[in-house]
Amino acid sequence: MTEEKTTPEGNVTKKLKIEVIKPEDFKQTYAIGALGGHSPYDFRIGFYNDSPKGFEKSSNSQVIQRSIETEVIMSPLAALELSQWLEQHIRDFEAMFGPITKVKNHLLPVEQPEDTAEIQGYI
Template sequence: MTEENNNPEGKVAKKLKIEIRKPEDFKQVYAIGALGGHSPYDFRIGFYNDSPKGFDKSSNSQVVQRSIETEVILSPLAALELSHWLEQHIRDYQAMFGPITKVQKQPQKVKQPEDTSEIQGYI
């Protein structure tokens, strides 16, 4: 449905009505972060979640599995519009709830397990 209005120049202006629908296979994804890049033609944003997997014994490193949940590909104009949209919604959010801050990781002391061996003094 369109609505017609007269503008100051006497021309008939039509309004656009957008209907939003979600297909049956629509799914929402929660993500803790994003990564991506751009080319001259588009911007790509992959949204991911991390799952700790423990320690790699050979390198003594923490292993985290990063799973890309979904990727969005945007035209440069759509990326710019998304940027403006996000900036406005972040301003609105902070006006309601206060500044968004990054959680500062505190170094944790590694607690050594107690010796529970039954043979005391054995090295």
């Protein structure tokens, strides 16, 4: 249902009401990070979790398996709106609880993947 209001100038404005429905098979995923990229047509964000797998015997380096749990593909406009929504919620969170800080990493240097082409698929 929409609600109509009349402005002092006599214009009629309508409000839009959106109902959010979660299907029975709705699931939530916790992610410790995200990676992705963009093309001229869309943005792709893959959400992941890491699992330590131990040390490689040959190189004596620790192996962490990064598992991409889900990927979201959105239009540039939707990505911009998501960015603005996140920025506002981060400001609200920090106003209530204080600044969000990164944990200092005292571990060995991490070898990051070179790029995110795998998740983008076609770039």
